[in-house]
Amino acid sequence: MKPSKITILIVDDDSGHRGMLRTLLADWGFVPHEIESGEAAVSLCRERAFDLILMDVRMAGISGIEALKEIKAYNPAIPILIMTAYSNVETAVEAIKAGAYDYLTKPLDFDDLRLTLDRALDHAALRDENKALRQTLSASFDSGGIIGQSPAMHRLMDMLATIAPSEATIMVTGESGTGKELIARAVHANSPRRKGPYVAVNCAALTETLLESELFGHEKGAFTGADRRREGRFLAADKGTIFLDEIGEMPLSMQVKLLRVIQEREIQRVGGDQTIKVDVRIVAATNRDLLAEVEAGRFRQDLYYRLNVVALALPPLREREEDIPLLASHFLTGFAVKNGKRIKGFTPEAMDRLLKHQWPGNVRELENAVERAVVLARGEYVSERELPPALSGGAGEGRPEGGFANLTLEELERLAILDALEAAGGNKSEAARRLGITRKTMHAKLAKYGE
Template sequence: MNRRNRLLIVDDDAGHLTTLKTICRSWKYEVLTATDGGEAVAAVRAEPVDLVLMDVRMAHVSGIEALGQIKAYNPAIPVIIMTAYSSVESAVEALKAGAYDYLIKPLDFEELKITIERACEHAGLKVENERLRAQLALDWGTSRIIGNSQAMKDLMEMIAMVAPSDATVLITGESGTGKELVARSLHLNSPRKDHPLVVVNCAAMAESLLESELFGHEKGAFTGADRRREGRFKQADRGTLFLDEIGETSPAMQAKLLRVLQEKEIVRVGGEETLPVDVRIVAATNRDLEKEVSEDRFREDLFYRLNVITLKVPPLRERREDIPLLANHFLHGFAEKNRKTAKGFAPLAMDMLLHYDWPGNVRELENAVERAVVLMTGEHITEKQLPLNIAKDYAQSKEIDPTPAVAPPTDGTRSLEEIEKEAILATLAATDGNKSETARRLGITRKTLHNKLKNYGIG
């Protein structure tokens, strides 16, 4: 955090108020105080407060009454109610009014510390989820799935049909194709869109850490577990849990995930209590899970649980007609980010992008365009700014030896001008855009090369 959490402590007992203020400050919280519910409401309205710790019985405005007014003003502020009267009725009344938790005097300070930490963490997650939801609504709707190819139109049609359901979805495709974008679009177009979308990369952590990350853990469950922690399943309650790289999980973890899918309940690491979860599962993998099943590397029963609906994201080489759309989308975004004026791609540069196979898919294209924008000096990206491997691949795709300046043989169907242009562009690509070297290899002057390129629309 950029600043310490600010607590408002409300109690008409001066001695108890001073004690709580001293203890909470020792826990590195910023502390404000009030001696009545009315003062508490005024304090919340006057300046930002991260949490309110408030007595239930006060002389003028009670804690329950102040709680209602605070929640009406800002429902995101967690309020912990304290009382010396441990009646069930007052506890229920406080919780119904929106209290985060309820503590009995005399307070157990260790319990108080844990409750405050948990409440601040919960409030922080809610704020972050709201921020992410707003960002996703702007940036990750189906409008950001860019493509006019038939393959992408089919995919978007499937997303539209599947999103409103609660069915488990398995997204397949090579690395870099945009599987997470599909998962976000499914969530944003579902009835769960007002609840969290929680993303877990199953390949990014060890099995022991992944179990705690997914299911949470109890205090003391392992070394360093100094407090209870809610896992990703509980954080995604009523929302969507996206399990990326599900094919990388171990057999033991697969068995635990299968149980959750079957029973719709979890058990925290180190705990015994079963906790119900209401979560839609969307999983993704770049592996062939059917092959993994046949080779006993992935549980067959889990595969069938995940594979209710399968969405395959096509690789970029199978939808080359989308490359200009994607490239220009990235171009304008990175140009704005880098405060540059960009009008588009020179013809040779775009031709190179269209001929490249993109083993890294959309992610590789995005990185290539970002690099080109950083290096560009004019208003158009030229072949000079593209990665060297793209230029080399272009020369090979044309089946031209980049070293000798010899035009490819004609098959009788192309004009001499077309053959000449192809030879010039291929040689230019092979020399990484070096016009002097290109002219030398072709046996023409640099001025002649310049004029020919000008005729092709290449500066």
């Protein structure tokens, strides 16, 4: 970094050493300031900003490391270089652990000092540029309903804001119920394709024949029941984004055809000879370990690398406990309005149960648990009695006050569906099986209840 009104604070109780550094720094084009004690440095740094601090370790009063800790406590961004005549590993380790950028020994090597100064200032400038870029991206970023303030979610959102404006193919990984489609929607909403269509396909919900027709379309007469031409999802997503959910469930024969579409950027309808150019960005998602699937021969390696240009890993809910109260409150507000109830929040005991649960079904399980609690709640606050038995510690505690006789048949049906979904970890096919209904009926019931 070239000196240009860069201010450096020299902290040293040796006036001769301070004077030498002041002259040297001024000759290099920096703006030096000097002070004789750690206490004075801490006080001065609260009043004005410096670009860098050169601080001696041994001084009268508080030590340089103690002063460093106090300054870093309220201004962690400022680079601090520690100087000492006592060159030992313990002091170096303590200084670095306390937040020092680097460690210099007296008598100072001027060439080494200059290189270290430039490196520290360049590092600080790059950090500030990245911070400004993140703030600019965050200000214009449409989160699309993604909720979270945990460090893991902050990192994810920073990554999203960076990659969404690109054309890169994205692979979203994470356990079931973590919200992979929300990520796909956010990618689309913050991309240059935002005005184009967004199309989602669940690759696990269709047989191989139906999946090919769904993705690429079919000609009239291509198979029994094909009484007219149908445009596929890829064509529907032209100039937009297609989300291929549960890509790990796609049969190998279909993987070959998808690979060709990605390579050639063209599709061919089932039963047709004509190739059709498509301009589509692909976001794929899976809850499987695709590298393990590749090794097992169940997923094509070439397709894996085509899809995994940029990888986004969603953390499970149990690894971001800080987000549970935020998500629970968000769901409670929405379900209270939907059910016409005036519910203010959760009792401390209920929130404690939410925080202690491991959430194997992740955010989807939490959402179902909160909806169930809202349906059952009779007061202004959701208590632990209304939470699912898995959270409440026993099936008997899951009964609403006054028993199920106080609920309407519709509320009981919705409650049964929510319980089945929770027990199945959010898997709709498994929940339907447990309820003894078809997947089609399950979808109809969910649509009825606005799910």
